[in-house]
Amino acid sequence: MKPKTDDLQPNARSARSVDEFDRRILGALTAEARLTYAEIGQVAGLSPPAVHERVKRLKASGVLEGTTTRIDAAAVGKPFLAFVHVDADGWGKSQRMMKLRQFPELEEMHSVAGDTSVILKVRTASAHAMEQFLAQLYVLPGVRATRSFVVLSTYLERPVQPTVTTEWPKIPLPPA
Helix, strand or coil, X not given: CCCCCHHHCCCCXXXXXXXHHHHXXXXXXXXXXXXXXXXXXXXXCCCHHHHHHHHHHHHHHCCCCCCCCCCCCXXXXXXXXXXEEEEECCCCCXXXXXXXXXXXXXXXXXXXXXXXXXXXXXXXXXXXXXXXXXXXXXXXXXXXXXXEEECCCCCCCCCCCCCCCCCCCCCCCCCC
């Protein structure tokens, strides 16, 4: 009998709609979370009390999940970054797989469609530490294989952006 894993879905969607003022507020907070309501109001075109009320509503509805700190990985001893594709039985989502959350080296875990079941973002101190993490992964029942993609350079790493592209540019294909 397979264990139930329905309660493991962390990405509940909010029913609250986000308007242009909310997007400006979220954009300002994404750029610098320590801004005052007055400073955000200048960006959003609202008064500080209006910004305060909107931020409260964004938090209450779950659109604004919290404030985080970005840490320099090398400064805390974790310069080795890899994306690990895990081939597992089924979708790979299991109580055992979710136990990997106990390791602070695991930054992200995504169930995906395609030729792999799960993609992990793992940041460790070294290649040897990555090997130790992979050893924890391989003892999980159902894990058949992994493919690790070691990051050599990072050109863009950013949080979720509040804006949405409404019209994509038409990019011509190169001539044959």
